[in-house]
Amino acid sequence: MTGLSAAYFLSHTYNVDVLESSAEAGGLLSSSPVHDTNIERYYHHCFSGDAHLIALMDELGLTADLIWLNGSTGYFSEGRLYPLTTPFEILRYPLLTVRDKIRLALLTLRAGKYKAASYDDMTADAFILNTCGRHVYDSFFTPLLRSKFGDRRHEVSAAWLISRIAIRSDRGPQGERLGYLRHGYQSLITALSDAVRRNGGAIHTGIPARTLEKTEKGVWMVNGAPYDVVVSTVRPSILTSIGGPHLPDIPHQGAACVTMGLSRDVLKGIYWVNIKDEAPYGAVIGHTNFAPFEWYGEHIVYLASYFQDNPPAGHEERMITDFCTRFGVSREEIRWHYMTTDTASGPVYTTGYRNLIPPDEVDGCYCSGMFSSPNYPERSMEGSIVAARAVADLILSRKVRHD
Numbered sequence: 001m002t003g004l005s006a007a008y009f010l011s012h013t014y015n016v017d018v019l020e021s022s023a024e025a026g027g028l029l030s031s032s033p034v035h036d037t038n039i040e041r042y043y044h045h046c047f048s049g050d051a052h053l054i055a056l057m058d059e060l061g062l063t064a065d066l067i068w069l070n071g072s073t074g075y076f077s078e079g080r081l082y083p084l085t086t087p088f089e090i091l092r093y094p095l096l097t098v099r100d101k102i103r104l105a106l107l108t109l110r111a112g113k114y115k116a117a118s119y120d121d122m123t124a125d126a127f128i129l130n131t132c133g134r135h136v137y138d139s140f141f142t143p144l145l146r147s148k149f150g151d152r153r154h155e156v157s158a159a160w161l162i163s164r165i166a167i168r169s170d171r172g173p174q175g176e177r178l179g180y181l182r183h184g185y186q187s188l189i190t191a192l193s194d195a196v197r198r199n200g201g202a203i204h205t206g207i208p209a210r211t212l213e214k215t216e217k218g219v220w221m222v223n224g225a226p227y228d229v230v231v232s233t234v235r236p237s238i239l240t241s242i243g244g245p246h247l248p249d250i251p252h253q254g255a256a257c258v259t260m261g262l263s264r265d266v267l268k269g270i271y272w273v274n275i276k277d278e279a280p281y282g283a284v285i286g287h288t289n290f291a292p293f294e295w296y297g298e299h300i301v302y303l304a305s306y307f308q309d310n311p312p313a314g315h316e317e318r319m320i321t322d323f324c325t326r327f328g329v330s331r332e333e334i335r336w337h338y339m340t341t342d343t344a345s346g347p348v349y350t351t352g353y354r355n356l357i358p359p360d361e362v363d364g365c366y367c368s369g370m371f372s373s374p375n376y377p378e379r380s381m382e383g384s385i386v387a388a389r390a391v392a393d394l395i396l397s398r399k400v401r402h403d
């Protein structure tokens with residue numbers, strides 16, 4: 001998203017070449033074909049406050065395809081699935097006391113009012129313990145933090161947690177209002193790629209940037225070819241490893257996601273189910289309890305997990321076996337499945353993260369991506385577009401001055 005958006009914003013002025021190492025464009029937002037449509041390799045939805053994303057979709061002619069749906073939630077604990085969407089379901093939920101629920105409700109109401117960035121040096125652990133107490137920490141937040149950050153959860157900053165809660169507070173009695181594109185977010189990737197090409201740019205898939213070197217005249221060369229401007233949207237350590245400017249690395253984590261086609265709904269109509277007990281995945285996402293079932297003709301479910309460094313051996317099989325046992329699903333009910341992994345699926349927002357964010361330009365090379373300030377303290381499609389816009393505006397403003 002960052003690379004394609006930056007290419008699009010610059011393609012009105014420059015002849016742009018996009019180098020993408022994978023076989024297709026889209027990165028974390030890429031999709032696989034399923035029946036007559038596409039399904040994201042990693043579950044995606046947008047939020048009503050994603051002003052830049054919504055404006056870009058409009059500019060690309062996708063507004064009619066953007067639909068707003070209810071995202072229901074639930075918690076799975078010790079063999080039981082508890083719906084946790086409506087006020088009545090929340091009141092009835094037995095694993096939190098009334099006092100816990102009041103504290104959580106107050107935190108949710110106040111989340112948007114906190115200045116999240118000023119909590120960058122406090123751990124999420126300390127913040128939750130201060131505001132909600134030990135029981136809410138153990139029984140509500142620990143499973144969420146464990147599933148998202150694994151062993152590094154105790155290092156995560158309160159800034160991340162607060163902004164995460166604030167983003168996810170746009171909820172009515174039927175759940176969160178979340179946006180999805182008819183035909184999936186692949187239509188956004190396709191529309192962006194087409195727009196870049198229409199403006200004279202080229203997208204080279206399957207071609208990684210292998211080398212970056214600066215000539216004596218100060219021109220950056222990518223794979224041996226000179227460019228007036230180079231924008232990198234890869235993790236800073238990758239940029240440095242191929243010869244780019246030296247940047248402090250930003251800790252990233254990997255994501256492994258199993259996508260399955262099932263013959264029945266095992267999530268009682270719920271979209272997002274958090275797993276409270278220890279499991280090889282942290283959430284089960286019922287995509288067709290969100291996007292209309294009729295688009296696919298079968299129940300599509302994701303098993304979501306994050307990992308440090310590399311996914312554990314046999315991870316896909318372990319996730320599926322656990323899912324079958326935990327949710328009482330037989331193997332025959334899983335019609336197909338595949339796992340997608342990415343070792344740089346997002347930064348780990350440790351305390352002090354703000355100081356690691358690189359500037360948009362270092363030594364004449366521009367860089368922008370999930371690690372940039374518009375994606376702090378949480379990366380998103382919206383953040384990618386804002387980061388791309390900022391770096392493109394910087395480049396264009398310098399060009400005007402230079403011309």
Ligand SMILES: Cc1cc2nc3c(=O)[nH]c(=O)nc-3n(C[C@H](O)[C@H](O)[C@H](O)COP(=O)(O)OP(=O)(O)OC[C@H]3O[C@@H](n4cnc5c(N)ncnc54)[C@H](O)[C@@H]3O)c2cc1C
Nearest residue numbers: 001002020021027028042044045208209345370379380381
């Ligand atoms: C499981 C999961 C769920 C998510 N859900 C949501 C959601 O619901 N809503 C939301 O807004 N956001 C969501 N996100 C976040 C969103 O997907 C990202 O913030 C966004 O897609 C990041 O885009 P990017 O271009 O910065 O990074 P990437 O998508 O990682 O793009 C980087 C690209 O660089 C390529 N590359 C790497 N090395 C090289 C090289 N040497 N040469 C050339 N190319 C290279 C990669 O192949 C990749 O295509 C989710 C992310 C994950 C992992």
